[in-house]
Amino acid sequence: MIRAFCCLAAALAAFPLVAQDPERGFRPFSYDFAAEAALAARIDVDNPDPVQLREIFAKRRARVMEAMPGGAMIVYSVERAQERRLEFQVPESDNHDFTYLTGLDSVYSLDSALLLLPEAGDAEGRLDEPVRDWVVLYTSMDPAAIAARTGIEDVRPFAILEHDLSVAMTDFRDWRITQVRRWPLAAALSRAWGARDKVLYLNYPRFFRLGMPEPGRLQEFERIRRFSPEIRLRDSAEILDQVRQLQDSWSIANLRRSVAIVNEGVRHGFRSTRPGMTELQVMQVIDFVYRYRGASLGFPTSVRRTGVQTPHDGDELPEGWIEFVARAGGEVFQAGDLVWTDTGAAFNHYSADVQRTAPIDGRFTERQRELYEIALDVQKTVIGMVRPGATWWQLHDKAMEMLRDAGGYDEYYYYGIGHFIGMDVHDEGDYLVPFKPGMALAIEQGVMPPEGPRVAFEDDVLVTEDGHEWLSRMIPLEIEDVEALTSGPGAFDFLE
Ligand SMILES: [Mn+2]
Structure with missing residues (x-):
């Protein structure tokens, strides 16, 4: 998930990259x-x-x-x-x-x-x-x-x-x-x-x-x-x-399950989104699927018709009040909208963390598609860089570079490229050491001009011995898959 107006990147930048204090050792x-x-x-x-x-x-x-x-x-x-x-x-x-x-x-x-x-x-x-x-x-x-x-x-x-x-x-x-x-x-x-x-x-x-x-x-x-x-x-x-931070068998098995449940939740939620529905109603569909599958929420599900909320939206709360920020509201979906969610089911205490964006009518407009392709390209490139020895900052810098080159969109990318996942959606780990096999990451970025449309993705990735495994790959992401998803009938259409 993204913390509202998160300052992770700023905090990390201020952290001196010095050798570890020898007293803070572990064997x-x-x-x-x-x-x-x-x-x-x-x-x-x-x-x-x-x-x-x-x-x-x-x-x-x-x-x-x-x-x-x-x-x-x-x-x-x-x-x-x-x-x-x-x-x-x-x-x-x-x-x-x-x-x-x-x-x-x-x-x-x-x-x-x-x-x-x-x-x-x-x-x-x-x-x-x-x-x-x-x-x-x-x-x-x-x-x-x-x-x-x-x-x-x-x-x-x-x-x-x-x-x-x-x-x-x-x-x-x-x-x-x-x-x-x-x-x-x-x-x-x-x-x-x-x-x-x-x-x-x-x-x-x-x-x-x-x-x-x-x-x-x-x-x-x-x-x-x-x-x-x-x-x-x-x-x-x-x-x-x-x-x-090195996930063991129980962690990996449960993270896989959480991601699989998110896949179901997002598919049902997006398929159900119709003009006239509120953000809150779409959120309830997603959350229902999680609970139906025996999962809880790794964090409150966010659903927005305007895409990811950015600092340009105002309404800023002081740091530390994240739990009190409403993550889905009463905004009513209109024809032509995108629906965006930031969501994670938690199974046996292991939380997934995924963001997806889709056109609610089953068809992107030209501008939506243009921005979607930029964000998709960045997402695939950054995930492709995940391997043992790579660092968080390499990924972040690459995303910034690509967003800048695509039209100055780095200016609106206000959070950091990702975080560890595990028992907490933002799990314990050491952000200064290079990746090792067994680390589980959420990779998140997007194209978010304040005037919209806004497209953002987040995927869960496991670092393997020779690269990575893209755990959330099955959650619709390619343009044709996303359009097909929202073209069909929704599970709750009978509710009008
Ligand atoms: Mn996240």
Whole structure:
């Protein structure tokens, strides 16, 4: 999707392209795109094999522990604490890190936390049992039931977390043998911290508003720091972003499904658009198809008869109010209009993000066709550039160049060429590193002169080992396909 009057490009331009802060390191971790893609093809996202699913989530946790340079990580389940963000999100976005690592959501994730402690074989001091990775889930539900559901063997009541952490913060040199034997997890953590930097990764809010009531867990984080100033608290996003941006089998399978559902929604929505219908009614058709297919909305569906909304339309809201911007309204379609949508179904928390434009009468005017061809050419060219090693800025610059050469349309292209997709429509990722196999991208641009007509596209693309896979290719885009789509009868014609 496009954020209304998005400033992503400006923000990225201001970001210095310096070498990574060595302290913000993560270790290389195992990820085999070909294997993940092959497994994705065998997953039934409607009725996943629970054993297979538990293995997939175990692999995610193992990957995160591999990527951690040391220390421990606690990912709390998070209830939505702040209403407005600097970024568009769904209500569950805050909890996506926890869901990503456990598979738990909704009521099964309330008051929970996941502790990851990678094996610290070279730490000083003896334990009562072999050194190993620790994965501990703290839950407010029945631990046995959650253990069965997740496949995590060590599940404890949530109240125990405070105890385990308090004990572990004691210097391992002070530990009596009795205590080492009594509290093996806390002993392992205390020993791993030992005399080195006591690093604890915690999930801070990813997007926040300083002026609003703060999430309760921040007070806990502050207490930890006060009790043990030696502990260095770090943001778990440093590690999780690196892992989450490489889509695994479950992610790929669900992204495919989301895109397939969008294909159905857009086809029904566009086919149904008639003079006299409102933007809101077309939006409802699209949203209905998503819900009928068991999906939710990755973000509110936008439908406009004027094409994509641009800053020239005025009506600007301050940054951070995106959730309150109406994305479809009461404008009534007229003969000769284009219909434009920016939409994404979400399936099992994975969101597609697609934009399409079509003539509601089944026939472009000459001017509409002219602009459509320009935008289509840019879209195909930019998507064609997606391969490992390419960068976001290469794609953006190419689009700007082509839009400029086609008639100065770069002047009206006010957002950035794209973003990562995944659990969030604007997913976690690192926009400064070149593309790698397994990254999922949304590529969005258009020809948007303020006087219209406006044509904009957005497509979902998976970076593969030797190039890319255009996931949303089947959603009508070629001129003849789009015209054919809106020529036929609509599913809701009987409603008049
Ligand atoms: Mn988008």
